[in-house]
Amino acid sequence: MDRPQSVSLSPGDREPASTAGVACRICGNRWGNASYEFRERMFGSAESFRYIGCAECGCLQIADTPERLEELYRNGYYSMATRRRGASSRRLVRRLMGQYWVGEARGPLSAIVPLMGLPAPLEWVTRAGKGLDASILDVGCGSGALLLVLRDYGFRQLLGSDPFIDHDLHYGDGLKILKRRTRELSGRFDLIMMNHTIEHVPDPLSDLRQLRDLLAPDGCLLVRTPLAGTFAWRHYGADWVQLDPPRHLYVHTRESLGRLAAAAGLLPLAVEFDSTEFQFLGSELCRLGIPIASRRSTELPPFLRDRRRIQTWRTLAKLLNAAGDGDQACFYLRRRSDVSDTPEPEHAKSVDHPRSGRI
Numbered sequence: 513m514d515r516p517q518s519v520s521l522s523p524g525d526r527e528p529a530s531t532a533g534v535a536c537r538i539c540g541n542r543w544g545n546a547s548y549e550f551r552e553r554m555f556g557s558a559e560s561f562r563y564i565g566c567a568e569c570g571c572l573q574i575a576d577t578p579e580r581l582e583e584l585y586r587n588g589y590y591s592m593a594t595r596r597r598g599a600s601s602r603r604l605v606r607r608l609m610g611q612y613w614v615g616e617a618r619g620p621l622s623a624i625v626p627l628m629g630l631p632a633p634l635e636w637v638t639r640a641g642k643g644l645d646a647s648i649l650d651v652g653c654g655s656g657a658l659l660l661v662l663r664d665y666g667f668r669q670l671l672g673s674d675p676f677i678d679h680d681l682h683y684g685d686g687l688k689i690l691k692r693r694t695r696e697l698s699g700r701f702d703l704i705m706m707n708h709t710i711e712h713v714p715d716p717l718s719d720l721r722q723l724r725d726l727l728a729p730d731g732c733l734l735v736r737t738p739l740a741g742t743f744a745w746r747h748y749g750a751d752w753v754q755l756d757p758p759r760h761l762y763v764h765t766r767e768s769l770g771r772l773a774a775a776a777g778l779l780p781l782a783v784e785f786d787s788t789e790f791q792f793l794g795s796e797l798c799r800l801g802i803p804i805a806s807r808r809s810t811e812l813p814p815f816l817r818d819r820r821r822i823q824t825w826r827t828l829a830k831l832l833n834a835a836g837d838g839d840q841a842c843f844y845l846r847r848r849s850d851v852s853d854t855p856e857p858e859h860a861k862s863v864d865h866p867r868s869g870r871i
């Protein structure tokens with residue numbers, strides 16, 4: 513394998529003196545925090561943004577939160593792309609998978625479905641101990657791509673929210689995406705998902721508290737997010753693709769997210785690392801100065817189109833996940849008051865999860 517070039521244990525361009533006394537917004541630490549200048553890579557503007565790296569909890573955070581956040585999510589941001597209904601054959605396959613993995617029904621094709629593997633969204637639901645009758649809220653869902661997939665699997669109580677869409681979206685079958693901030697939401701949900709959302713939120717503690725109060729008894733809050741301090745950050749530094757300045761206002765560590773959850777009255781029950789080959793492919797693009805949003809396969813240099821290299825990166829990502837060092841993870845959180853007398857759901861125990869671990 514041709515390894516990515518250069519290893520840096522001091523990522524980014526540090527200016528330690530400039531952050532003297534600047535407090536971490538997660539843990540409050542003022543001592544020894546680092547300063548970095550990260551450049552915008554998604555659209556290739558190369559505009560520079562200053563971030564603080566906390567010496568205590570490890571969280572990376574933008575020094576000055578942009579005033580008009582909505583402007584960061586226009587002009588083709590990927591999660592805002594218009595969604596169309598998929599082919600009916602694919603919907604049928606998804607319905608069978610939903611029935612097999614989450615529902616009670618076992619149809620004539622139940623011997624074939626397991627061969628297709630357990631898709632990530634169904635894995636999240638089973639680990640959360642929920643079924644097809646679960647009420648699910650997807651926070652920061654863009655135009656609702658994941659919810660549309662969940663509807664195909666057979667879920668019927670689905671709601672999405674995103675403050676940066678132009679207007680409410682109504683997809684039929686009761687599936688709605690509301691143009692609302694977290695504090696404007698109401699209801700009770702068995703499963704609330706923040707899929708790569710919390711890193712975009714200006715006040716994550718406030719949002720976690722709001723969502724905790726929206727959880728039904730024994731409800732689960734799922735938080736998927738990039739993780740700083742892991743291999744890709746140590747290896748690529750300022751070229752790590754998941755920095756995504758200035759949209760990622762915070763890039764947490766396992767430590768900082770645990771502190772945040774505890775402050776919000778939430779207890780992490782499990783964490784599952786789910787990084788992919790994109791931590792390498794995307795970071796190599798950043799290193800080469802190729803904008804992530806505009807990349808096309810024909811524009812990639814040959815070494816990034818090499819299938820064996822991609823497969824090697826895929827394998828490496830699995831190894832990093834198993835070691836708890838992949839560049840993103842999925843946290844399963846419960847209200848602290850629910851946890852003391854509630855054992856882990858049987859669903860969660862019955863599924864083999866080599867990438868998961870207790871925290």
Ligand SMILES: [Zn+2]
Binds near residue numbers: 539540566569571768
């Ligand atoms: Zn901190």
